[in-house]
Every structure is written in C-alpha cells, then in structure tokens.
Amino acid sequence: MNYLQLLPLLLLILQSHEVHMNTIERNQNCAWSCSEGLHCKPRPYSPLSEFHCRDQPSIRGVFSNVMLSTALACEERKCSLKLRIATSVNVTGDIRGVLACADSAGMIGHCQIYTFGRVGRGNATGKQVDVQFKCVPVRPGQHMFVTLKTIPNYCTAMQSQQYIVPECSHEGIRDSIAECITGKLAYTVDKDRNTLTVKVTNAPEDTDYNLRLCHKRSVICAGEGPHRTIKSQHLQKTIMLQYSKALPCLCIEGWPARVDARRVQVCPFKNNLEELWSGITYDFNKEELIWEPLCPVKVSVSLCQVDGEKSCRDLGNIFHSKGEKVIFSSVDPHPTLCTKFTTEVGTWIKCPFAKGNFSVWTAKMTSKNGQQWAEISTWVKANFSVSVCEMKPSSKCKQIEGNKSQTLSVDKMKPTVFNLSKNACEVCVCIQVQRVDVHFSVPVLQCDLQCLNWCRDPERSHFQEIEKILLSAVIFLTVILAAALLGRLTIKDGDRKRKAWMKLTCHGTNH
Numbered sequence: 001m002n003y004l005q006l007l008p009l010l011l012l013i014l015q016s017h018e019v020h021m022n023t024i025e026r027n028q029n030c031a032w033s034c035s036e037g038l039h040c041k042p043r044p045y046s047p048l049s050e051f052h053c054r055d056q057p058s059i060r061g062v063f064s065n066v067m068l069s070t071a072l073a074c075e076e077r078k079c080s081l082k083l084r085i086a087t088s089v090n091v092t093g094d095i096r097g098v099l100a101c102a103d104s105a106g107m108i109g110h111c112q113i114y115t116f117g118r119v120g121r122g123n124a125t126g127k128q129v130d131v132q133f134k135c136v137p138v139r140p141g142q143h144m145f146v147t148l149k150t151i152p153n154y155c156t157a158m159q160s161q162q163y164i165v166p167e168c169s170h171e172g173i174r175d176s177i178a179e180c181i182t183g184k185l186a187y188t189v190d191k192d193r194n195t196l197t198v199k200v201t202n203a204p205e206d207t208d209y210n211l212r213l214c215h216k217r218s219v220i221c222a223g224e225g226p227h228r229t230i231k232s233q234h235l236q237k238t239i240m241l242q243y244s245k246a247l248p249c250l251c252i253e254g255w256p257a258r259v260d261a262r263r264v265q266v267c268p269f270k271n272n273l274e275e276l277w278s279g280i281t282y283d284f285n286k287e288e289l290i291w292e293p294l295c296p297v298k299v300s301v302s303l304c305q306v307d308g309e310k311s312c313r314d315l316g317n318i319f320h321s322k323g324e325k326v327i328f329s330s331v332d333p334h335p336t337l338c339t340k341f342t343t344e345v346g347t348w349i350k351c352p353f354a355k356g357n358f359s360v361w362t363a364k365m366t367s368k369n370g371q372q373w374a375e376i377s378t379w380v381k382a383n384f385s386v387s388v389c390e391m392k393p394s395s396k397c398k399q400i401e402g403n404k405s406q407t408l409s410v411d412k413m414k415p416t417v418f419n420l421s422k423n424a425c426e427v428c429v430c431i432q433v434q435r436v437d438v439h440f441s442v443p444v445l446q447c448d449l450q451c452l453n454w455c456r457d458p459e460r461s462h463f464q465e466i467e468k469i470l471l472s473a474v475i476f477l478t479v480i481l482a483a484a485l486l487g488r489l490t491i492k493d494g495d496r497k498r499k500a501w502m503k504l505t506c507h508g509t510n511h
Contacts, residue, residue: 024172026072030082030135034114038129043097043113053155062095062157063148064088064128070165071135072176079176081165082135085146089129091116097151102136104144110136113151140180141167168262178204182264185211185254189268196241196268198252200230208232208257213241214265216249217296217323221265224250229257248272249295273297273348277341280352282333284360287438289328289352291339296323300342303328304349305442312338312349315440332441333358361410363433363446372420374431374446376410383437384408386418389430407436 034040065088073082085100097115112133138144142165150157166173168180175181183203187196196213203209212227228239243250246269255263269275276297281290291301301319304312319326331337335358338351353359361378376384387405410416420429430447 024070024072024166024170025084026074026172029132030071030073030084031132032114032134033130033132035128035130038116040129040131041115042134043115045099045111045113051153053149053153053158055156056093056154057156059093059095059150059154060156062090062092062150062154063098063159064090066146066148066159066161068144068146068161068163070138072173073135074176078178079173081138081140081173081177083138083144083146083163083165084132084135086130086132087148089131089150091127091129094152095150095154098131099149099151099153100133101147101149102144103147104138104142107142115151138165140165140170140173140177175202179260180262181256182262183209183254183256185252185264185266187252187266187268191246194243194246196243196252197238198241198254199238200235200254203235204256206232209235209254210257211239211241211252211254213243214251214253215247215295216251216265216267221251221253221263223253245275245294246272247275247295248297273343273345277339277348277350280339280350282331282352282358287330287332289331289333289339289440290325292325293321293323298322298343301326302340302342303331303440304338304340306336306338306349306351312340314340315442317439328440330439332435332438333360334442334444335359337440337442361435363431363444365431365446374418374420374433375415376408376418376433377413377415378410379412381412382410382435384410385434385436387432388420389432 032040032042065086067084067086069084071082071084073080083102085102087098087100089095089098095116097113099111099113101109101111103109114131114133116129136144144163144165145160146163147158147160168174168177173180181202181204184201186199186201189196198211200209200211209230209232210227211230213224214221215224216222224243228241230237230239241252248270249267250269251265251267253263253265255261276293276295276299277291279292279294281292282288283290289303293299299321301321302317303315305315307313317328319328333353335351335354337353338349341348341350360380361376361382361384363374363376366373366375374386376386385405385407406418408416408418418431420431430445432443432445434443435441
C-alpha cells in the first residue's frame, strides 16, 4: 500500500478538533473576500477539479489562523444559520489557489475554489494571503468537517477541522431560527377535575400548533392519548387536557405542526414524588412483593418493619433503581412489613399489607383445665420459629432463661400445637412466632393468656392489688362488727330473761 495515500487520513486525525462557539455573529459579511491589493477570484467547483495529493515535503504549514464561526443571516423577520470559513494562506512555490470543502452526514458537500490571478500570484508569492470563503448554509447542532487544500493539491499542506454548529438551546438562535422556535406553554391546574388548561405563546406565525400529554422517560416523552391541534388563526385560545394521575413525569408537550419540529415540554407535577410509591403489588403464588415505577426515578428501595409511628427497622437487601422494576422474592406478608423509598429529597414508607387480611398464617392462644398452649395454622406449608419470652417489666419480649427457640413445620390446613408450662400465668409470658422459610418476615407476639391482663396494664394491676387488700380489710372488719353486734344482742336477751325470772320469783313469794 502507498503510504502517501494514507497521509491525508493521518493529517485529518491529528489536526481534527472540535470547536464550540459561544457567540453568534449577526448579519456579518458572508461574501468572498481576499487580502487588499491582491487579485483573488472564486472559481466554480467540479469534482473533476480534485486530484490525488502529490508529495512535496518542502511545502508545509501553508494554512494558519483557520477560523470557523456561525453567522446569523436575517432578512426581515426570517433568519438562517451560515458557516463562515476564513484562513490565512502562506503562498509559496507554484500554489495557484486554495480549495475549502464543508461536509456533514446527510448533506451534499459544499466545496469552493479560490484562485490567485497570474499577476496576483506573482505579487503574492512569499506572502500571507487572508481569505474568506462564501458562507455555507448549516442547521442547528450540525457536525461539520471542513477540509482545506492547496491547488495543486500537496499532501503535506492539507488541513482538516471539525466544527459543531450551536444547538437550538443557544440563546443567540433559539428565538430567531424558525426550526428552533417551539413556543412557550403556560398552564393552570384544576385538581378537583383533574384538568390542565394550557395557553400557547410565542409560537411560530402562520403555523398550526399541536398539544398533548405525555409521560417523560429519559429523552422520549411517550404520548398519552391523541394530540390536540390549534389552528394558526386561533393560537390565542386555551386548550383543556384531562389527566388521570398527577405523576411527576406527566408533561405537557407542544410543537409546531410541521415535519421534524422541535418540541417543548413542561411538567406540572415534577415534584409530586408521593404518587410514585403507590404501585406496589403482591403475588401470593410466588410470594413476591413487586414495585414497578410509573416514572423514571433514582431511588433506593428496601423492606422494613414498622416499630412505632415513625420508626421502621430495616430488614436488609437494598435495591437501587433508576426506573427499573424492583422484586423482593420470598416475602411473608404482614401488616407491619413495609417498603421504604429513599431519594435525594426524602424518605417515604408505604405499608401495602396494613389494610386487609393478607396473612397466610395465624397463631392464637388457648387454655383448658389450667393448661395453656399456642395453636399455629397456615394456608401454605411453612416453617416457624417459636420462642417463649417475658414481657415484664418492659414492653419488649425478653427470652426466658432456659427456654430455647423451637422450629415447627406446619402443614397446609393442619394446625400445630405448642404447649406452654402450667406455671405460665406466674410470669408475664408471651410467645414470639416468626416464619423462617422465607427471606423477609417479621416476628409476631401473642400474649393472649387470660391470666396476663395485669401484665399488659401495670396500673390496673396495682389498683387490683389495692382492691384485694381493701376487700380483705372490709371483710375482716365486717366479721368483727358482726361478732360484736351478735354478742351485744346476746347480752341484752340474757338480761331480759333474768329480769323476767326475777319477777316471777318475787311474785311467787308474795303469795
């Protein structure tokens, strides 16, 4: 392979660089120009004008001060973007002119030839000639590749640069170029009727305008229902759009009714993250807790057990989602089992089992003839850990020394009994039951022994003790009073009998 043929490509790679312009030149001169006093002439370009480059090591560094910039050309109220190409040419040897080509993917290349006249060439030899080519029409955001060559085409003199035309978001063109004008959207929200009233301003003239609701997912905004079209003569009217749920990714999208028109979006509920945490479902067959976000959101999701009004104890396994579905496998449903969502702005706790009977097993306390036991029933075959604990003096379950946890295997619809000792009523005994054949479960306390009411209400038990003492005292005093009263009655009756006998005796003597 001829290495000279690869040289232009190497030069292209080495010399190529990107240029981002922060300023837009308005109504600048876009015509041909050349250094004053020199005879420079544009010549029509033909593909036949191009030849393979020739090697001439002594000719290099011909082009300097290459300037690529964007110009805004306006006629009345219509403006367009142009690419300006200017350079300085160090004319040496038999260089008769320069060639500039501006290419971009999806467009026909623009090539221009500038020649130095016979008289001018003699005057220009050994001098620096400043050249500006005629501006090339471009579009916002277009990637341009500009190549400069000499005539004749010397391999070592060729130079290439890459240039990116500013996007429509650039403040210098967004309100001036027709394809950049999207209009502005103003809206009011009626939460009671779930409606958005939209008004369009600063829309392109003489063009119909489209409006719709959409769900924004990264770059794409997926439409929700058909769009509404406002005729160009009625752009001052308002349009009412109905929505079903106030999601943070629900947006109003508007665009001029023309092909490839840029679109503008406003999202009225972008801070309403609360709506995202409601999409929780549970599959009883697979025992899976599933959360599928209705909008893309960067969030950490975990399961926790509610402990009080504000506290929720983490159960491990935190999932980090950026809009993907989150699945917790092997979950035992329970009212205190909740889902915790954490974002950069806050934390939310949702308890999907708090309402309704979702539990697949139950444990209840039963007693008969002084014997206490727990009965565990389940709708699926499951394994349980059961431990005996004491609630007194605190409200937490403290395992009784010497009582180890036991594991019970319970068959579907076949209750299993866990016996308690006969002295269970002598202490504040409870049982703690937890399913152990799943990844996520919470312990459940059962303290339903009839003899333990005083354990759960210490103040009441205190008053009950006082009542017992007072009752004993009242009974004791009642017995004493009754005995005293009975003794008094007995003495009085004896006195009456004695007096009657004495009367009878005295009466008999008198006779």
